[in-house]
Amino acid sequence: MDGFxxxxxxxxxxxxxxxxxxxxxxRVARICEGYGHRVQKSVFEVTCTPKTQLMLEAALSKAIDHARDSIRVYHLDxxxxxxxxxxxxxxxxPHNEPLVL
Structure with a gap:
């Protein structure tokens, strides 16, 4: 499943x-830049594996103030x-391969 x-x-x-x-x-922007392509100021397109998604979301969760900040992750076809x-x-x-810097 890791190759998905x-x-x-x-x-x-x-x-x-x-x-x-x-x-x-x-910090949030730098994390996102390491995993995907910026398409607007606060919007990134990310191609990744499920394992990479978990690492990305963990890093983002650690970087924000959960009472003041908001991050949305949309899983697309x-x-x-x-x-x-x-x-x-x-x-x-468009990009088709995972990007992890």
Missing amino acids: VMELLITYDVETVTPAGARRLR RGSFGRARHLGAAISP
Whole structure:
């Protein structure tokens, strides 16, 4: 089952009113950059295995303030990124392989 590849859409809203919130925002962005492609400021497309998803979610959960911040993980059908329609400037071409930096 570890070879199974899935697509996730990660969105986040981190409180940035305080310096601690700004640090959490940078930490969340760095974690997401290590696993996927940024498609908007707080939106990442991630292609990964179930094991990698668990590691990603654990890292994100540890990085946020659960009372102030919000992260949403959408599990998409395989191939959804390639079928996405882009209006305006597209950030990057679709990706099909896991990315872990």
